[in-house]
Amino acid sequence: MLIKYAEIDGFKNLSGISFVPDKKYNIIAGQNAQGKTNLLEALWILSGCRSFRGSKEKDYICLDGSRMISKICLEDAVREQKIEFEMLRAAAPVKNITLNGVKHKGTKALFDVFKCIAFIPDDVDIIKGAPEKRRSFIDMAASQLEPHFVAHINRNNAVMNQRNSLLKSIMQGRSDAGSLEIWDRQAAQNGAVISYMRNSYVKKINEISRRLYAAISGNTEILQLEYRSNIYKAEDFENPCQNEAVEKYYTRLQETAEYDIRTGSTHSGVNRDEIIIKINGVSAKEYGSQGQIKSAALVMKLAQAEIFMERSKDAPVVFLDDVMGELDEKRQRFVFEIIRDMQVFLTTPNESALLPEIQGKILRISGGRIENNG
Ligand SMILES: Nc1ncnc2c1ncn2[C@@H]1O[C@H](COP(=O)(O)OP(=O)(O)OP(=O)(O)O)[C@@H](O)[C@H]1O
Ligand SMILES: [Mg+2]
Numbered sequence: 001m002l003i004k005y006a007e008i009d010g011f012k013n014l015s016g017i018s019f020v021p022d023k024k025y026n027i028i029a030g031q032n033a034q035g036k037t038n039l040l041e042a043l044w045i046l047s048g049c050r051s052f053r054g055s056k057e058k059d060y061i062c063l064d065g066s067r068m069i070s071k072i073c074l075e076d077a078v079r080e081q082k083i084e085f086e087m088l089r090a091a092a093p094v095k096n097i098t099l100n101g102v103k104h105k106g107t108k109a110l111f112d113v114f115k116c117i118a119f120i121p122d123d124v125d126i127i128k129g130a131p132e133k134r135r136s137f138i139d140m141a142a143s144q145l146e147p148h149f150v151a152h153i154n155r156n157n158a159v160m161n162q163r164n165s166l167l168k169s170i171m172q173g174r175s176d177a178g179s180l181e182i183w184d185r186q187a188a189q190n191g192a193v194i195s196y197m198r199n200s201y202v203k204k205i206n207e208i209s210r211r212l213y214a215a216i217s218g219n220t221e222i223l224q225l226e227y228r229s230n231i232y233k234a235e236d237f238e239n240p241c242q243n244e245a246v247e248k249y250y251t252r253l254q255e256t257a258e259y260d261i262r263t264g265s266t267h268s269g270v271n272r273d274e275i276i277i278k279i280n281g282v283s284a285k286e287y288g289s290q291g292q293i294k295s296a297a298l299v300m301k302l303a304q305a306e307i308f309m310e311r312s313k314d315a316p317v318v319f320l321d322d323v324m325g326e327l328d329e330k331r332q333r334f335v336f337e338i339i340r341d342m343q344v345f346l347t348t349p350n351e352s353a354l355l356p357e358i359q360g361k362i363l364r365i366s367g368g369r370i371e372n373n374g
Contacts, residue, residue, distance in 0.1 A: 001115055001314050002075045002343050003043065010068035011042040011060055013368035021343065025360025028347040035368040036347035037120075040319045042070040043345065044118055046083045048111030049140070052118045052319075061089050074114055077314045081113055112147050115312070117305050118319040123297040127277055127284050134275040135198075138227075141304045142201040145311050149197055156190040159183055160271055168264045180257055187269060188250035194270045195229050195249070196241040202227035202275060208303035209296075213279075216295050216334050221280055223296055230272040295331070298323070302338045309341070320346035325353050 008017040013035045028036045037053070044052055045060070061068045071084040081100055085107070088094040097104045099113060126137045143149045163183040169175040206225040213223035229236075231252050236245065249269070256268040266272075277284045279292050288296065308316050318339050324332050325348060332355050348354060351362070364371040 001077075001317055003072050003317060004075050004080070005073040006043060006071070008039065008042045008070045010062050010065045011070055012038040012062060012068075014038050014042060015062075015368050017042075017370055019361075019363060019370065019373065021345070022361035023343060025358050026343075026345045027351065027354065027358065027360060027362045028345060028365060029351045029362055030349065030365035030371075032349055034365045036349075036365050037321050038368070039363075039365065040118065040321055040345055040347060043072065043317075044116065044319060045107070046070060046072055046085055046110060047114040047116050048107040048109070052120050052321075053122065057087070057095070058093070061087055065089070072114070083110055083114060108150075111143070111150065114317075115144055115308065115314075116317040116319060117301060117308070118321065119298060119301050119323045120319075120321045121323070123301060124290075124293050126297050126300060127288065127293045131274045134277070135270075135273055137300070138198055138201055138205075138275055139194075141205070141307070142197050144304075144308055144316075145201075146197065149194075152190045152193045152197075156187065156194060156270060159186045159190065160266060160269075163187060164265050167260050167266070170261050171264055177257070177261065180254075184250055184253040184257075187253060187266075188246045191231070191270045192241050192245045192249045195232055195273070196237065196245065198270070198273065198275075199227045199229065199232075199237045204307055205300065205303045208306050209299050212299045212302055212306075212338070213296065216299060216331055221292070223284075223299060224278040224281070225300075226276040226278070228274040228276055230268055230270065298327075298335065302335065305339065305342065315342040318342045318344045320344060322347050322349070324348060324355075325350060329355065 002023060003021050005020055006018070008014050017039065028039055030036050041051055041053065041055065051060075066089045067087070069084065069086045071082065074081045074083060082098075084096070084098045086094075086096040097107055097110065099109055104110075125133050139149070139153055143153070163180065166175055166180060166183060170177050170180070202225055209223050209225060213221060231249050232245070236248070239245070252268045253266075256266075260266050277296060279288055279296060284293060284296055305316055305318065324335070324346060327335065336355065336358065362372065
């Protein structure tokens, strides 16, 4: 997958950006606070995902502007596609998303079109952060392979919201406990699928991460990922996800219902799953050094890219935000070896710290503009 052309204007501090990227390396260089990360972010949002640094959509538009646009022409193994994302600041804000000239209501349609992977300094939160960070990393990565997974996640979230407000209402005596059943049936349908998909993705990413981490650590350390389902035991996953699995999920929800009603929230199911990450047999979150945590997060993302390539026979576009500077030469080489067949956009405040073999298009960003265009 390849970005052939990009245009950005009015996104945060960026203005008048238009360029034809290199097929391999695009080096976005410049001093701090000039708009390097903004440039990656403006491209990233065309993948249908929310901002990788948690910006709200309303903050995409330049503070003293009224319109932002980001558009690309993308080439995959089959064809060329055009994506446009425009927002207008107005009393009633306007958002125009178009794919090949056809208007879409939201960004969902883009998820299936533009596949990319971003490495950002905050990725260490996959290891260090709350369980939710690990769950959403796995869910996002698995959804890239199986877009229908997103529908199960969304439905599960909607059902959980309904169930949790019903729990409160039962607690306050405004609803009958029997009314939980209908939500528990739906939760079980979606939750069972999500559990099985998480299990299979974690198994896969564990294998690849283990190999990559061994290599990056010079065969001195072992990385291990383990899916800890809230409902199922490891042996349950030996059978396919069928009625029996759904029934088991449902029974568990019913078993904890009384406690759930007393506390007003759901204590069983996929929203309580954990993905355990260990280095040399102990929890990376509790005992990992900064370097180990950083390497583990990077390796998990690289494994995600490898799984994606294997499955789709097409490479995702890679965004590297300020990651290379923090890695020694050996680790940098290792990363570039893995992403060698992908189009890469990387930011750096220090061009000279990059490996000499990273040669490609250099975009020098200053005050939100490309200085060296043309
Ligand atoms: N909505 C916005 N409107 C205008 N400017 C914005 C908006 N949001 C952020 N900025 C500006 O964008 C600049 C930061 O851009 P960015 O994060 O891309 O910097 P950077 O070049 O990646 O810097 P660093 O090297 O420090 O990571 C800041 O000056 C910030 O004030
Ligand atoms: Mg930055």
